[in-house]
Amino acid sequence: MSEAVSPLESANPVRLGLKENWPQFALLVLINAFVGGMVGIERTVVPLIGAEEFKIGSTTVVVSFIISFGVVKAFANLISGQLADAWGRKRVLVLGWLVGLPVPFMIMWAPSWNWIIAANALLGINQGLAWSMTVIMKIDLVGPKSRGLAVGLNEFAGYLAVGVTAFLTGYLASRYGLRPAPIYLGVAYAILGAALSILLVHDTRDHVRLETAGHARQAAPIGFREIFLLTSFKDRNLFAASQAGLVNNLNDGMSWGIFPLFFASFGLAVERIGLLKAVYPATWGILQIATGPLSDRWGRKGLIVAGMWVQAAGLFLTGATSHFEWWLVGSLLLGVGTAMVYPSLIAAVSDASHPSWRARSLSVYRFWRDLGYAIGALSAGIIADRFGLSAAISSIAALTFISGVVVAVFMRERAAGSVDLAQNANRPAE
Structure with missing residues (x-):
């Protein structure tokens, strides 16, 4: 006997699922690779530009470009969910790319370090809007059963592109100098990302409406203040995820700014620095193809706790040798640990958020997570x-280990394959 089709489904061709939406899903994977590549152009060469071309002696000043990036990206994340619900996902994605177009040109031609800082403020907006939309749209497309897989594929594309680009920029810098040749990659990424987003991407708000309409219990109207407090502090799962996300990107911000300087202080050539800077995000990116789906099967908590501790071990080893x-x-x-943590955290936040305000809850989580870039760069620089x-490396390693302990204590594991909407996450904070 065939399964009955609801009037809503028969009247609406929109379907949830990866198989049903694979062309758009694949397109968004490709676009997020370009989003990640925009960050990858900076991972190897920009700290060295500050130290070698602009002769900046203070580590805190060198990493200031990461501070501007992290703060601006955090606030772009915070508003991205609101904008997505008000304007639609595609418009916010396109806006992110339009803001990002000048970034590679500013880095190539910067006459002073302030230009680099300004370029990274624009890059923060680009990443906060464009990366947020690619992950939110994928979650919209697949529905509740494959969130870990959707996030894993999204982050795989983005961070593999970060790693590959970090390696390529290191190679190009060793052959042609720190500027402008390595940054030409960013020009290509920005143009292709913007063109594909404008011409081929479709909005996914109809998918959200379909999921919401089929939900067993409708959420009461809830304002942004309530969502912010719920995601940040009041719900124990969302709090645990938010603090872990912050510390994860705190150690990433530290490694972005400190690692090239640390390796160079031992006389390591820029090409080998580029290789080291590529291994971490490439490992992170590739393994998320496995860790995202594993979080759907095994649950989120174990992968997050173990991942934070594996990151800490990698950081301790790097700083001590x-x-x-x-x-x-x-x-x-560091790459293995981050791959365990990253898709699991986004999926855990999605589990604990009602479809009607999931985009805003994810934007709050991503606000705290990417504020970690600024906090990590500033604290590590000081x-x-x-x-x-x-x-600096060892101190951040200790903090990463403690963050894993916090997740172990506060997060409640959900049953594999279920959606955590029965309690606080399905109602406004009291």
Whole structure:
């Protein structure tokens, strides 16, 4: 006997699922690779531009471009969900790309370090809007059963592109100098990302309406203030995810700014620095193809806790050693741990959020997560200037371990394959 079709489904061709929406899903995977590549152009060469071309002696000043990026991206994330619900996902995605178009040109031609800082403020808007929309739209398309897979594929594309681009920019810099040749990649990414978003992407708000209409219990109207408090503090799962996301990107912000300077202080060539800087995000990106779906089967909590502790081990190993081989192992561990954590955290937030306000809850989570870039770069820079680069790395490693403990204590595991909407996450904060 065939399954009955509801009047809503028969009248609406929109369907949820990866198979049903694979052309748009694949397009969004490709676009997010270009989004990630925009960050990848900076991972190897920009800290070295500050130290070598602009002769900046203070580590805190060198990493200031990451601070501007992190703060602006955090607030762009915070408003992205509101804009997505008000304007539609596609418009916000296109806006993100339009803001990002000048970034590679500003980096190539920057006459002073302030231009680099300004370029990274624009890059923060680009990443906050464009990356947020690619992940939200994928979650919209697949529905509740495959969120981990959707997030894993999204983050795979983005961070593999970060890693590949970090390697390529290191190679190009070793052959042609730090500027402008390595940054030409960013020009291509920006043009292609903007063109595909404008010409081929379709909005996914109808998919959200379909999921919401089929939900067993409708959520009461809930304002942004309530969502912010719920995601940040009041719901224990959302709190645990938000603090872990912040610390995850805190150590990523530290590694972005400190690692090239740390490796260069031992005389490592820029091409080998580029290799180390590529291994971490490439490992992170590739393994998310597996860790995202595993979080759907095994649950989120175990992967998050173990992942934070594996990251901490990689950071401790890097800061405590002085040889390329050990740094390579440390970068691999950091990539493995982050792959365990990243898609699991986004999926955990999605589990605990009603479809009608999921985009806004994810935007709050991403606000806290990407504020970690600024906090990590600033704190690591201050520690490095006072106590040395190794001390900065080890301090962030300890904080990462503690964050894993917080998740172990506060997060409640959901049953594999279920959606956590029965309690606080399905009503306004009291």
